[in-house]
Amino acid sequence: MASIKTTPSGTFQLSVKNKLLPKTFWATFDTFEEAKRYGQQLDGLLAQGIVPASLLEPRKGPSTSWSLKRCIAEYVRANTLPVSETKLLGTIENQMLGVTSANMNFEWAESWIRTMKRQLNLAPSTIRHRHGALARCLDWILRTRPEILAQNPLRLLKRGFAAYSVDDERHVLANGGTVKVDTERDRRLDPEEEERVLAVLADASPERTFFILALETAMRMRECYTLLVGQVSTKKRTIHLERTKNGDDRQVPLSTPALALLAEYMSANADHIAKREGRLFPFWSGDASVYVLDATTADLSAKFKAHFTAAKVEDFGFHDLRHEATCRLYEKTTLSDVLIAKITGHRDLRMLKRYASLRGSDLAARLW
Incomplete structure (x- = not known):
């Protein structure tokens, strides 16, 4: 009792x-x-x-505890996870070899977070991502194998656990590290910059269509370059995405410019798309292995970085288009946070608000 x-x-x-x-x-x-x-x-x-095994006295014979490696392996095997989460869990597994469910307690959780700050010197956002991935894994273990784990100690950490404390700062600085803080990326694309980028991209080229599509839909790069013609419905004015980064399906509505752009592009490139087995863009081979997807993302990122540099658009990457597109959804529509999240695929509305940084001039124009 x-x-x-x-x-x-x-x-x-x-x-x-x-x-x-x-x-x-x-x-x-x-x-x-x-x-x-x-x-x-x-x-x-x-x-x-x-x-729970963690509450039993040490005893001879087979142990009822599981290694962290086994916990992750069972979780990955039984659940459909985004590629990014699987990779993240692999990184965590390599970081904590030898950890078992028997020693997963609050002290262990605090120690892991402290290690990511003081030894690995990771940014708070990276710490939260790793914590979230492993916490979801342990939640599943707790639900399916309660005899292995009595509680999820990662859920007991205080809010703000990823921020560097005074002691963390002192330790990091003493060892030549850098105190990492949360920074909200708020780089916007000015109309003049957009015009310069479009001038660099050839008319009707796949790169130009790719750029505008990302800017009109707030889709992620990988969601764009893996698009198949069957995912686009000009009649319904939507793109259907399966197994996105968050592991969910979603419908992305198409604006009038995006719909016209895609219809024209698909018509003009019908033969090429057919030869690519329905892939809209020529950037990806169709191989869904992690290595090929990562390589494609890296190649495309470098390609567009070169385009932005040629257009004299500094400090701007392809992912910033998603930020810009989300901001425009706030500026050009009256959609609620929940509805915008359905378009962008954000699960956490707090994270969505980080994208919704409107220009000060736009806000000022709305005042009396």
Whole structure:
């Protein structure tokens, strides 16, 4: 039975006594809600006769704990994940060799975050991405194999865990590192810059169509270059995307300029598209292996960087087109955040708002 008491330091100490446990279990939490939630979860497991491996005393014989490598492998095998998430989990796995479910506790979670700051010197956004990928993996383990993991310690971290603390800053600077902070990318494409880029791109060329399509739809580069003619419906004025970066399908509506552009492009390039087995653009071979996709992305990024440089558009990359397109959705429509998220594919509205940085002059023009 779980009970909670307040400590002199203001934290909350949970104790659980049960005949299935070798001894009384103790744990300390920052908030009463966290302690209560974990206590209820543990009581529920014990009522079913399930004792999490992390709470058992070391014993001889086969262990019921899983290595982190196995947790990730089982999660990847049983779930359809975006390529980016699979790669991210592989990076995490290599970083934490030897970790098992038996030692995945709050201290381990804090230690991992601290390592990413003090030793790897990663940016807060990178830390959040890695944390999110592994947290989703452990959520699945918790749901499907509760005897392996009693709780997901990554979910117990305080909000803002990825920011560098004063101690983190002191440690990083003492070892020659750089204190990383969150920076919101707000580079916009001015109308004059857009005209210069279009002047550099040849009329009716795949690069010109590719550029305008990204600017009109807020689609990611990979979503654009892997497009098949069957995904485009001129009748419905939509592009259907399957298994996007977030693992979801979505329908992208086409503006009038985008619809006219694609209709003209597909008509003029019908023979070439047929020879490419329906691929709209010639940049990708059709090989869906991670290596080929990454290489295609890198090649296209470099190609458009050269185009932007030729157009004298500095400090601008292809991904900035997605930011610009999302801003224009805010400026040119009255769509809500939720509806814009359906177009752009953002799951987290907080992340979407980072793209919605409107020009100060545009905001000022709306004032009395």
